[in-house]
Amino acid sequence: MKSAIVGCGGISRVHAQVLSDADYTELVACADIRPERARERADKFGGRPYTDYLEMLDREKPDVLHICTPHSLHVPMALEALRRGVNVFMEKPAAISDEQFDQLLAAARESSAKVGVCFQNRFNPTTKAMRRLLAEGDSGQALGARAFVTWKREAPYYTESGWRGSLETEGGSALINQSIHTMDLLVHLLGTPVSVEATASNRHLVGVIETEDTLEACITFEGGARALFYATTAYAEDAPVLVEIVCEGRTIRFEGDELTVRGKDGSRRVETLQNVAAIGKSYWGSGHSACIGSFYASLRGEEEYPIGVEAVEKTMRLVFATYRSAREGRAIAL
Numbered sequence: 001m002k003s004a005i006v007g008c009g010g011i012s013r014v015h016a017q018v019l020s021d022a023d024y025t026e027l028v029a030c031a032d033i034r035p036e037r038a039r040e041r042a043d044k045f046g047g048r049p050y051t052d053y054l055e056m057l058d059r060e061k062p063d064v065l066h067i068c069t070p071h072s073l074h075v076p077m078a079l080e081a082l083r084r085g086v087n088v089f090m091e092k093p094a095a096i097s098d099e100q101f102d103q104l105l106a107a108a109r110e111s112s113a114k115v116g117v118c119f120q121n122r123f124n125p126t127t128k129a130m131r132r133l134l135a136e137g138d139s140g141q142a143l144g145a146r147a148f149v150t151w152k153r154e155a156p157y158y159t160e161s162g163w164r165g166s167l168e169t170e171g172g173s174a175l176i177n178q179s180i181h182t183m184d185l186l187v188h189l190l191g192t193p194v195s196v197e198a199t200a201s202n203r204h205l206v207g208v209i210e211t212e213d214t215l216e217a218c219i220t221f222e223g224g225a226r227a228l229f230y231a232t233t234a235y236a237e238d239a240p241v242l243v244e245i246v247c248e249g250r251t252i253r254f255e256g257d258e259l260t261v262r263g264k265d266g267s268r269r270v271e272t273l274q275n276v277a278a279i280g281k282s283y284w285g286s287g288h289s290a291c292i293g294s295f296y297a298s299l300r301g302e303e304e305y306p307i308g309v310e311a312v313e314k315t316m317r318l319v320f321a322t323y324r325s326a327r328e329g330r331a332i333a334l
Ligand SMILES: NC(=O)c1ccc[n+]([C@@H]2O[C@H](COP(=O)([O-])OP(=O)(O)OC[C@H]3O[C@@H](n4cnc5c(N)ncnc54)[C@H](O)[C@@H]3O)[C@@H](O)[C@H]2O)c1
Pocket: 006, 007, 008, 009, 010, 011, 012, 031, 032, 033, 034, 037, 051, 053, 068, 069, 070, 071, 073, 091, 092, 093, 118, 120, 161, 177, 284
């Protein structure tokens, strides 16, 4: 197969590394509006550099386009690829608004090409273990949950990017960028969200970003479990993500790669689940190669890629409802 990347910034390095290591595809081209970035990626990982991704699609005719650009460009670029019958593997978020998501959903349903979304944390060993434990009879019904993403992002992270911190190009910050994986895991673990009530604030970057650096939400799921969610980029370091679920029979949680199961009888089992070595920053998790490998296996017809557009709809609708709740100061039903 032939692969191409659009957007040659930070995360593209992880995609390029996975693709150049893989024996199932060849990286044939990289595009970025900054020519030096496209050239650097191509020199290091292979393929030809472009500044215009449409020219790249038309000349190279790749089987898969990896979209690693700013948030607002994900959907327009995916639509162009799908129109040409090119499969799309897109970085999160799948869209920055309900309207964009509707467009993506319609285009994915119409096209013969496939779309995969990069929610790589669903592939983490801790996530798989939590899913397994929740499905066991000993857990019983999930009653409630809490999730914390407390990370550190300072002004240059936003001011030097050209797109972060802007509602038009990023669509939000602490939620839709840094903690969207964790909100997705809550949906992946707890099921269908039915309502959300949230507040968003700017605790340390007033005058620097127009988006939120902190967001808290109370999410109610079908069956009544209530999840308390807190995300901030105003912390002193990138602390390990914590997700805890209280069930009738026991409480299960992960913090980073440490899994803890607390029984009602006072028992406590702690286990560190070995992640395969992460490519890139450790807090991105280690799932990119598993995620990308699974997408390509689905293109070969060997398995179903579990994170297509429809599989992320509940998460994306919840993200947009959370922002709406914060803006309007009221609970939003989903
Ligand atoms: N899955 C993860 O854990 C994870 C981690 C980091 C980033 N991301 C996502 O990856 C995406 C990119 O993030 P990043 O940190 O690499 O950003 P970045 O700013 O480092 O890179 C974006 C690149 O896109 C290029 N670009 C902008 N407009 C373009 C256009 N019209 N055509 C071609 N190239 C264009 C920019 O020049 C830049 O090089 C974001 O959606 C982000 O949320 C995902």
